[in-house]
Amino acid sequence: MIPDRIIEQGTLTSDGSRASVEVRIPWYRALPASCISGATLTIDGVTAPADSLRWEMNGRSRTFAEMVDDTESWWFPLDSAVLSGDLAIDPGAEHEVAVDLTLFIPYIVIGDGEVLHIDEHDAKTMKAVAA
Numbered sequence: 001m002i003p004d005r006i007i008e009q010g011t012l013t014s015d016g017s018r019a020s021v022e023v024r025i026p027w028y029r030a031l032p033a034s035c036i037s038g039a040t041l042t043i044d045g046v047t048a049p050a051d052s053l054r055w056e057m058n059g060r061s062r063t064f065a066e067m068v069d070d071t072e073s074w075w076f077p078l079d080s081a082v083l084s085g086d087l088a089i090d091p092g093a094e095h096e097v098a099v100d101l102t103l104f105i106p107y108i109v110i111g112d113g114e115v116l117h118i119d120e121h122d123a124k125t126m127k128a129v130a131a
Contacts (some may be wrong), residue, residue: 003040007099007123008080009031014091015131018052019043020084021097025075026120027105033057033070035104037117041085042098048085091130098123 011022021041025031036055039055039074058073061082062124067073075081101120108116 004122006101006120007097007124009124010126011080012089012097012126012128013131014087014089014128016091017086017088018084018131019048019087019089019128020082020101020131022080022082023099023101024080025077025103026101026118026122027103028077030074030076031103031105033062033067033073033075035106036064036067036075036101037104038051038064038102039083039096040100041083041087042100043087043089043095045096046087048087050084052081054084056084089128091128094125094127096123096125 006026007025008022008024013020028085035044039053055064055067057075083099095113099122103118105118
């Protein structure tokens, strides 16, 4: 719905082996963690391994599998989450960053008990800073 604002400009960080970027919800209402079903982080055409991805929200860093049943933690439209993964990039250099995000919208039923599922994409070029 608001895909061009998923990646927060200027938030790419790297410790040399792991990269992270801040992301914003591409929806107009808050969603519980259980509705964030997955994401990918790609930098300069290289995608972070899925098993290395971590989602940090409300001070907790977790895998997507760990959030499946979490209806207590909420992602609000004014809050950024941090998506990180194992990617070796150079701090100080410009990088092409892409994030794909999959969300379920629990209050919009589209038929036979299924809820709306959205896939959003954003890409930005930004300089990485040292973590």
